[in-house]
């Protein structure tokens with residue numbers, strides 16, 4: 001499990017191991033637009049301001065993944081304890 005911080009509100013939420021970032025945030029009323037929910041389409045792309053992404057999508061190139069400034073919250077997770085999202 002890790003935590004996600006919403007930059008605009010400062011709120012921090014737990015992301016349980018068995019839930020995606022999209023679904024965990026949805027339970028707190030934060031809606032991220034999705035389509036494939038499998039890391040293929042790029043609809044859910046969200047900017048990452050802090051923390052290390054655990055990219056699990058098939059959308060970004062290796063270079064984009066290495067840049068660590070955006071991720072696909074429908075399937076990707078965090079390697080660091082906290083991810084700060086530009087939401």
Ligand code: FES
Nearest residue numbers: 035037042044074
């Ligand atoms: Fe398609 Fe996340 S919803 S990549």
